[in-house]
Structures are given as C-alpha cells and as structure tokens.
Amino acid sequence: MSPETMTLFSPRLAARLDALVQKYPVKRSALIPMLLYAQDEVGYLSDAVISEVAERIGITELDVRNVATYYSMLRFKPAGKFNIQVCTNISCMLRGGYEVYERFQEELGIGHKGVTADGVFSLEEVECIGACCWAPAIQVNYDFHDELKPELVRGILDGYRFQAEGKAPHA
Amino acid sequence: MPRLVSHPDEVKIVSSRFGKGAANIDRYVELGGYASARKCIEQGPDWIINEMKAANLRGRGGAGFSAGMKWSFVPKQSAKPKYVLVNGDESEPGTCKDHLIFLHDPHAVIEGTIIAGLAIGAKTGFIYLRGEYRYLLEIMEKAVADAYAKGFLGKNIFGSENEFQVITQTGAGAYEVGEESALMESLEGKRGVPRIKPPFPAVVGLYGGPTIINNAETIATVPHVIEMGAEAYAAVGTVRNGGTRLFGISGHVERPGVYELPMGYNLKKMVYEVAGGVRGGRKLKAVVPGGSSTPVLLPEEIDIGMDFDQVGKAGSMLGSGGVVVLDDQTCIVEFALRTISFYQHESCGWCIPCREGTDWIKKSLTRFHAGFGEAKDIDNIQYLAENMLGRTFCPLGDAAAMPTLAFVKKFRKEFEDHLNGKPCPFAKHVELAVI
Numbered sequence: 001m002s003p004e005t006m007t008l009f010s011p012r013l014a015a016r017l018d019a020l021v022q023k024y025p026v027k028r029s030a031l032i033p034m035l036l037y038a039q040d041e042v043g044y045l046s047d048a049v050i051s052e053v054a055e056r057i058g059i060t061e062l063d064v065r066n067v068a069t070y071y072s073m074l075r076f077k078p079a080g081k082f083n084i085q086v087c088t089n090i091s092c093m094l095r096g097g098y099e100v101y102e103r104f105q106e107e108l109g110i111g112h113k114g115v116t117a118d119g120v121f122s123l124e125e126v127e128c129i130g131a132c133c134w135a136p137a138i139q140v141n142y143d144f145h146d147e148l149k150p151e152l153v154r155g156i157l158d159g160y161r162f163q164a165e166g167k168a169p170h171a
Numbered sequence: 172m173p174r175l176v177s178h179p180d181e182v183k184i185v186s187s188r189f190g191k192g193a194a195n196i197d198r199y200v201e202l203g204g205y206a207s208a209r210k211c212i213e214q215g216p217d218w219i220i221n222e223m224k225a226a227n228l229r230g231r232g233g234a235g236f237s238a239g240m241k242w243s244f245v246p247k248q249s250a251k252p253k254y255v256l257v258n259g260d261e262s263e264p265g266t267c268k269d270h271l272i273f274l275h276d277p278h279a280v281i282e283g284t285i286i287a288g289l290a291i292g293a294k295t296g297f298i299y300l301r302g303e304y305r306y307l308l309e310i311m312e313k314a315v316a317d318a319y320a321k322g323f324l325g326k327n328i329f330g331s332e333n334e335f336q337v338i339t340q341t342g343a344g345a346y347e348v349g350e351e352s353a354l355m356e357s358l359e360g361k362r363g364v365p366r367i368k369p370p371f372p373a374v375v376g377l378y379g380g381p382t383i384i385n386n387a388e389t390i391a392t393v394p395h396v397i398e399m400g401a402e403a404y405a406a407v408g409t410v411r412n413g414g415t416r417l418f419g420i421s422g423h424v425e426r427p428g429v430y431e432l433p434m435g436y437n438l439k440k441m442v443y444e445v446a447g448g449v450r451g452g453r454k455l456k457a458v459v460p461g462g463s464s465t466p467v468l469l470p471e472e473i474d475i476g477m478d479f480d481q482v483g484k485a486g487s488m489l490g491s492g493g494v495v496v497l498d499d500q501t502c503i504v505e506f507a508l509r510t511i512s513f514y515q516h517e518s519c520g521w522c523i524p525c526r527e528g529t530d531w532i533k534k535s536l537t538r539f540h541a542g543f544g545e546a547k548d549i550d551n552i553q554y555l556a557e558n559m560l561g562r563t564f565c566p567l568g569d570a571a572a573m574p575t576l577a578f579v580k581k582f583r584k585e586f587e588d589h590l591n592g593k594p595c596p597f598a599k600h601v602e603l604a605v606i
Contacts, residue, residue, distance in 0.1 A: 026360075029358055030360065032360060071302070094501065128346075130303065131270065
C-alpha cells in the first residue's frame with residue numbers, strides 16, 4: 001500500500017502490514033496474520049478492516065470473509081479489552097476447568113461470548129490451548145494463566161481491572 | 172510460565188536445553204547448537220537422509236511415519252521451489268510439548284529446519300505456530316532474526332554456498348490446520364480444508380512445490396540425531412522406534428508435566444512412578460495414551476511399552492504422546508461427550524461423514540448424558556462412528572470416531588447405567604455449553 005493511501009491502522013501497524021505482504025513467496029499468505037494483527041489493534045474485523053485487508057492483499061472482500069469465518073480466533077463483533085478464554089477440554093476438565101469457567105461467569109455476570117457492560121472483559125469457553133500439563137489453564141488475550149483454581153479468579157480479574165483503569169501494570 | 176518437571180528415568184535429549192536460557196542464540200551455540208547444521212553442510216543431502224533413516228525417528232505429530240523416508244520421497248530435481256514446513260499448530264487435546272520447545276529451545280527448531288532443507292534441497296522453510304501461541308511466535312521470530320544476524324540463515328549460511336530462508340507464520344484458531352494438507356492451505360491464505368491425496372506433499376505441496384511437513388518436535392530432534400549419530404540415537408528407543416519422546420502427562424495424576432522418556436517406556440510406570448500415580452490415592456479408571464483422538468485403554472491394558480508398534484498392538488495409538496489419566500470418579504459418558512464436542516467444533520465441514528457424524532454423535536451423547544438416552548442410542552453411536560472411519564479426506568473423521576468407539580465398547584455398562592432417566596452417577600456438568 002502506497003504511503004499516500006489512507007489507512008485505518010496506526011503508523012506502526014501499517015508499516016508492519018506493508019512488510020508482511022513482502023514476507024512470503026505469495027502475497028496471499030499474509031492474509032491470516034494480517035487479519036489477526038489488525039484485530040489485535042482494532043478489536044474486531046469491522047467492515048472497514050476487511051475492506052482494507054482485501055485491498056492490501058489484492059483479493060475481494062468476499063474472499064477475505066470466506067477465509068476469516070473459518071478461524072475461531074477471528075471475530076466480527078467487538079470483544080472486551082481483555083478477552084478471557086477458558087479451556088474446558090479434557091485435560092482442563094479433569095482438573096476443574098468447568099469450575100473455573102463457572103467462577104468467571106459468576107464474577108463477570110456474562111456467559112459464553114458475552115461482554116461486560118463496561119467493555120473491559122469478555123468471556124469465551126475455548127478448546128484446547130496447549131497447556132494440558134498445567135491445567136486448568138486460561139488465556140487472557142494472549143497471556144496464559146496456568147494451574148488455576150476458582151478462588152484465584154477474582155485476583156486475576158482485579159489485576160486486569162487495575163490495568164484497564166491505568167492504575168498499575170498487571171503483576 | 173509453564174512448570175518444568177523432572178524424573179530420574181528421563182533421558183533428556185530434545186529437552187536437554189530446557190530451562191538453560193537457550194532461546195538466546197549465544198547460549199544455544201555455547202551449548203553445542205548449530206554444530207549439526209555445519210556438519211550437514213559438509214556431509215551433504217544423501218548422508219543426512221541416510222542418517223535420518225537409520226535413526227528410526229518417526230513423526231512426533233502422531234502418524235509416526237519415518238522422517239528419513241518422508242524426506243527421501245522428495246524428487247531431487249524440481250521445476251518448482253521445494254519447501255520445508257514445520258508444523259507447530261499443536262492442538263491435539265492432551266498435548267503441550269511443542270509449547271515447551273518453542274519456549275525453551277527455538278533455535279533447535281530453526282537448526283532442524285535448516286538440516287531438513289539441506290537434505291531435500293529446499294531454500295525456504297516455514298515455521299507455522301498456532302495463533303494462540305503468540306508469545307511463542309514472538310520468541311521464534313526473535314530467534315530467526317538472531318540467526319539471520321549471525322549469518323546462520325540467509326544467502327550463504329555459515330559462510331557456505333547454501334542459501335536458506337526461514338519464514339514464521341501464525342494460525343488463527345483451527346485444530347484442522349494441524350493436518351498437513353490443511354496446514355498448507357492455511358499457509359497459502361485460505362480456509363484450512365484438507366486436500367485429497369495423492370498427490371502427496373513431497374511431490375505437490377506448498378504453492379505446488381515439493382514439500383516436507385514435519386512436526387515441531389520431530390524437527391527439533393533432528394540436530395540431536397546428527398550430533399549423537401543415528402546409531403546412538405536409535406539405540407535409546409526400541410526396534411523401529413528410535414530415541415525418546417516428550418510425553419505430556421495430564422489429568423488425574425499427582426505430578427502432571429512433560430517428561431522426556433525413551434520410546435518403549437512402560438505406560439503403567441509412566442502413570443504410577445513418573446507422574447506420581449493417580450491424584451489423591453484414587454483408583455485408575457482409564458488412560459488415553461496419545462492425545463484425545465487415541466482409543467482409551469483400561470487399567471489392565473496399560474502394562475505396555477510406549478512406542479508406535481506396541482501401543483498399536485494394544486488397540487490404540489501412540490499419537491502425539493499426550494497421556495491423559497482418568498480416575499475412578501470420572502464419568503466416561505461425559506468424557507466421551509467432551510471429546511466429541513471438540514471434534515464437532517473443529518470439523519472443517521469439508522467431508523460430510525465427519526461434519527454430520529461428529530454432530531449427531533454429540534447430539535446423541537448430550538441427550539444420553541442428560542438421562543434421556545435410549546438403549547438403541549448406544550448402538551446408533553457406534554454405527555455413526557463406524558461410518559465415519561476411513562471415509563474422509565483427512566484423519567479428523569477417524570480421530571473423532573476411534574475414541575468414541577473405544578468408549579462405547581469398553582464402557583458399555585456405564586452407558587447403560589445412564590439409561591431411563593437415571594442421573595449420571597459422577598458428573599456435575601450435565602449441560603455442556605455449546606461452543
């Protein structure tokens with residue numbers, strides 16, 4: 001994308017995406033990372049994001065949507081600032097993953113794919129996140145929290161709340 | 172940070188640098204890193220492939236195919252560029268070994284990729300990590316940048332005539348993409364649906380060029396095979412099953428963790444000694460030996476060596492080495508339901524037997540577990556699973572059907588105990604959320 005083209009993204013992300021299309025033998029290979037990085041900044045794949053990604057890759061918006069709808073991490077509605085993903089797959093289930101998930105639901109007052117009214121948190125029950133030996137595990141955005149117990153849930157939420165309020169970095 | 176564990180029976184080869192700061196390139200070199208790649212440049216492709224064949228290193232992703240054989244299938248001459256593709260889309264429930272490799276030893280993955288490239292005459296390698304592993308992708312990207320800065324990657328690697336580029340890639344959430352042909356589709360920027368075989372990737376793969384696809388653990392093992400010598404590496408394991416494996420033991424054990432044990436290590440010992448036995452002194456009910464797709468084993472079936480052939484003989488599979496242990500308080504119907512729910516969610520929908528089969532089995536098991544099952548449902552679940560086997564492009568259909576069949580066959584009585592509105596004797600989670 002030429003410098004004079006309008007972009008939705010921050011200069012840093014725009015530069016990253018410019019480099020991304022040069023990275024692969026075929027431009028289209030940049031599509032999935034581009035969608036993910038754009039989502040990380042914007043929060044979700046808005047129509048405008050899809051339009052700009054389509055232009056950057058040189059494919060139709062329909063083509064972008066066709067690919068994007070396949071991948072479970074990509075979303076078309078805003079999530080919370082901190083998206084809590086609780087694994088309940090077998091290894092986590094055996095060590096209390098559902099109890100942890102239930103505690104998050106109680107504490108936040110939302111269910112699967114819900115977003116809190118203040119937009120700080122969203123919650124998802126997810127499939128295996130590759131932390132089976134440190135179960136039960138969750139991810140908050142990309143951060144892992146291992147070996148959880150329901151009683152640790154409130155402390156985790158408080159940490160992120162402080163971060164959302166800009167009070168103190170999450171320990 | 173995932174906890175590292177240790178046991179005296181471990182033979183640390185792939186995990187030898189875990190916890191030693193080897194993500195730092197200088198430290199990796201200090202610990203003997205990149206010497207194998209240099210050696211391979213001197214020795215040439217035929218020598219590498221022969222070593223790999225002699226090492227009996229079989230695919231750590233689950234299929235257990237000989238890495239050396241796979242590499243030898245790549246045509247020497249090719250009009251299209253050849254590629255190495257490292258599968259780090261680790262998503263099989265029960266499996267978290269590659270997580271530790273990327274975290275602690277990213278350069279072993281790069282070095283293994285270089286060696287694979289030298290063996291098949293590829294100038295480019297891709298390292299694909301699942302999207303959830305963002306922090307690990309960042310570690311990998313830093314390692315790749317450092318390797319370029321040192322001249323270990325690029326136009327003239329290690330000052331030789333050989334060129335090798337490494338490109339990292341992220342997924343965005345899809346179990347199916349761990350299947351090799353779907354992985355290539357995803358890397359090409361498409362939906363991760365499988366391709367029909369033949370042609371096999373070694374002939375027509377990524378961007379149409381000959382491609383070898385290996386699991387991240389397999390690739391990270393390669394430099395060690397070269398360093399130790401094929402014979403010494405093979406000798407650690409059993410016949411036709413060279414070396415060690417990173418076994419991830421999870422579930423109801425006292426000391427869950429990733430342990431590196433020789434191929435053929437006894438499963439019973441793994442559960443009772445290495446992992447400290449069943450949690451809280453409870454009784455063992457069952458063991459899933461190699462990730463969620465492998466048929467469950469009963470306590471009397473686990474006195475077996477953990478290699479591809481012996482576990483196969485016992486009616487299951489070594490798979491990804493993810494050992495999931497269930498105690499006597501586990502409801503098998505619930506466990507079967509959670510397993511099939513995963514496959515139903517992850518079926519890409521391309522092949523009808525898998526798309527429909529996983530959905531109907533999930534529906535039947537949900538009803539069953541809620542106490543509304545009928546006797547004929549048990550046979551029907553079995554019938555559905557049997558009709559998925561071998562009828563799909565990729566193994567996801569089998570991966571869903573095989574464990575289901577084992578649960579029903581080996582625990583039929585427990586299914587029957589759920590009949591006629593009887594409440595589940597174990598479970599708390601009668602209604603599973605629809606993911």
